[in-house]
Amino acid sequence: MICKNSKGTVEKRDSMRGGNGTVLIEHLFDALPASCRLFSVITLEKGTSIGEHEHLQEAELFYVLSGAAIYTDNGVPSMLTAGDSTIVRGGKHSVEGVSDEPCRILAVIVND
Numbered sequence: 001m002i003c004k005n006s007k008g009t010v011e012k013r014d015s016m017r018g019g020n021g022t023v024l025i026e027h028l029f030d031a032l033p034a035s036c037r038l039f040s041v042i043t044l045e046k047g048t049s050i051g052e053h054e055h056l057q058e059a060e061l062f063y064v065l066s067g068a069a070i071y072t073d074n075g076v077p078s079m080l081t082a083g084d085s086t087i088v089r090g091g092k093h094s095v096e097g098v099s100d101e102p103c104r105i106l107a108v109i110v111n112d
Contacts, residue, residue, distance in 0.1 A: 003029065018051030038109035044069060044097030052094040059089045059112040067103030070096045
């Protein structure tokens, strides 16, 4: 399957995982393999966040496409900018947009 310059479903989530503001989620495919729960671009405006949550028996990978965010991995905050990536397995994390430019993150959740 090839999806050229197309988007799947676009979703808005208020207070995602107890975070602030409204997170925009652009699902790149509407149907994914069973081993993959999410393959999307997440957009965080400045001050918008995804609250702390845990991934058990799965891994979540982030790749920052643009903007900047504070990413907290098991209680340790770090600044992320375009080109940075993260992975969390069996731990807790959260993320908050901090730049004037929207922070766009490619997010993938797979079975671990």
